[in-house]
Amino acid sequence: MATVVGDADEAVAGIEDGSTVLIGGFGTAGQPIELIDALIRSGVSDLTVVNNNAGNGRVGLAALLANGQVRKIICSFPRQADSYVFDELYRAGKVELELVPQGTLAERMRAAGAGIGAFFSPTGVGTPLAEGKEGRTIDGRDYLLEYPIKGDVALIKALRADTLGNLVYRKTARNFGPVMATAAKITVVQVSEIVQPGGIDPEVVITPGIFVDRIVKIAGVSPLAETGAAG
Amino acid sequence: MNREPRFDSARRLDRDDLARLVAADIPPGCYLNLGIGQPTRVADFLEPERGVILHTENGMLGVGPQAHGADIDPDLINAGKIPVTETPGAAYFHHADSFAMMRGGHLDVCVLGAFQVSFGGDLANWHTGAADAIPAVGGAMDLAIGAKDVFVLMTLFSKDGSPKLVPKCTYPLTGVACVSRVYTDYGVFVLTDHGVVARETYEIGRDDLAERLGIRFVES
Numbered sequence: 495m496a497t498v499v500g501d502a503d504e505a506v507a508g509i510e511d512g513s514t515v516l517i518g519g520f521g522t523a524g525q526p527i528e529l530i531d532a533l534i535r536s537g538v539s540d541l542t543v544v545n546n547n548a549g550n551g552r553v554g555l556a557a558l559l560a561n562g563q564v565r566k567i568i569c570s571f572p573r574q575a576d577s578y579v580f581d582e583l584y585r586a587g588k589v590e591l592e593l594v595p596q597g598t599l600a601e602r603m604r605a606a607g608a609g610i611g612a613f614f615s616p617t618g619v620g621t622p623l624a625e626g627k628e629g630r631t632i633d634g635r636d637y638l639l640e641y642p643i644k645g646d647v648a649l650i651k652a653l654r655a656d657t658l659g660n661l662v663y664r665k666t667a668r669n670f671g672p673v674m675a676t677a678a679k680i681t682v683v684q685v686s687e688i689v690q691p692g693g694i695d696p697e698v699v700i701t702p703g704i705f706v707d708r709i710v711k712i713a714g715v716s717p718l719a720e721t722g723a724a725g
Numbered sequence: 726m727n728r729e730p731r732f733d734s735a736r737r738l739d740r741d742d743l744a745r746l747v748a749a750d751i752p753p754g755c756y757l758n759l760g761i762g763q764p765t766r767v768a769d770f771l772e773p774e775r776g777v778i779l780h781t782e783n784g785m786l787g788v789g790p791q792a793h794g795a796d797i798d799p800d801l802i803n804a805g806k807i808p809v810t811e812t813p814g815a816a817y818f819h820h821a822d823s824f825a826m827m828r829g830g831h832l833d834v835c836v837l838g839a840f841q842v843s844f845g846g847d848l849a850n851w852h853t854g855a856a857d858a859i860p861a862v863g864g865a866m867d868l869a870i871g872a873k874d875v876f877v878l879m880t881l882f883s884k885d886g887s888p889k890l891v892p893k894c895t896y897p898l899t900g901v902a903c904v905s906r907v908y909t910d911y912g913v914f915v916l917t918d919h920g921v922v923a924r925e926t927y928e929i930g931r932d933d934l935a936e937r938l939g940i941r942f943v944e945s
Contacts, residue, residue, distance in 0.1 A: 523800050524800070570862055570863050571861045571863040572860075573859040574806075580859075585859075593862055595864070595865075595867050596782060596820070596863050596867060597823075597864060597866075600824050601821055616871075617870055617871075618866050619870070619900075620901035621866060621897065621898045621899060621901075622898070623862065663817070665811075666781070666783050666784050666800060666803075668784055668817055669783050669784050669819065673819055
């Protein structure tokens with residue numbers, strides 16, 4: 495059952511060193527910056543982080559990387575115009591990278607959340623990212639065996655939650671949130687607004703509360719006035 | 726299929742010509758994904774009445790033009806992380822659904838940039854293979870094998886003059902035998918099971934181009 499907690503520090507309490515942390519967002523859209531800031535304050539280390547990117551500028555995920563708390567990052571697109579924090583750490587051999595095609599990244603988490611042991615995907619066949627992967631030809635088409643990515647914790651951002659953890663998102667900030675919410679032992683969501691049960695039309699719930707464990711309202715951030723421009 | 730060129734065939738195409746040429750070949754009412762960079766310009770030449778619906782990998786169908794000024798919303802961006810707008814009838818969805826649209830064969834066309842394309846349709850567009858390069862693949866591999874038609878938009882020759890339409894890619898592959906057409910400044914090439922058709926050429930004649938590329942074009 496989901497619980498509403500008082501602040502971001504309480505929301506990330508108990509995350510252990512060496513955990514795999516799924517962090518939502520595509521660039522900065524949907525990135526749970528305040529939860530990441532709390533993770534930085536907690537001092538937890540040796541993390542494996544799963545995100546589409548590898549941080550932008552010096553905030554959020556980039557700050558977590560800069561603080562030396564990440565051992566490995568699993569992502570699809572680390573190299574961006576403002577990914578200089580990651581670039582420097584990677585070139586210095588201080589962070590490990592597992593590069594995964596974006597759709598495979600999403601589907602591996604979806605599989606984890608859906609209890610699928612592994613699946614065959616046509617993405618990456620005949621490319622360097624197929625190296626070391628088991629292949630199979632099915633109905634004349636070649637596939638690669640892909641394994642689930644399970645999180646110890648997921649940190650995601652939604653627009654609104656009810657106190658049961660039912661979530662709605664906002665525009666393209668939805669991205670990985672609903673998939674990651676299903677794939678972790680503990681799912682922590684930061685929202686702009688928390689309403690009572692019944693405050694969200696059941697027909698528009700995107701993530702049902704069964705996938706959510708902790709909800710925190712980040713005060714003072716209106717959904718339309720959040721910082722974090724494109725990157 | 727050797728059509729008359731739609732532009733002055735005596736000069737090579739510039740970037741806007743190319744984007745206009747690709748746009749003219751996008752079937753009305755189709756679902757289309759445009760890659761980051763040059764392919765994005767194709768959208769500028771798609772008249773709304775053709776009803777083409779733009780998909781972006783980060784979870785949206787019905788992507789509208791780039792947003793400016795007060796219309797910029799950090800929660801509404803495209804794959805290149807550029808602020809965009811939504812069109813009437815737009816839809817948002819999560820990443821697993823977005824890539825199911827590609828991998829599952831629901832997307833009609835994607836337009837991608839490339840480092841190299843082989844005569845057989847192999848695509849190399851994610852990694853130069855340089856030892857110090859930080860690899861980044863994003864959605865390129867999923868798009869390459871997922872869209873029903875993969876169009877490549879690129880210059881035909883690299884800065885050092887070497888062809889980018891090649892017998893065999895030397896850069897790491899993005900996908901195997903996945904490209905169906907290549908739009909370049911010097912011509913449009915249709916990749917078929919029996920060979921490469923030079924549909925139209927610009928500035929350089931078909932025979933001279935064949936010689937520079939080391940290819941024998943086939944008739945459609």
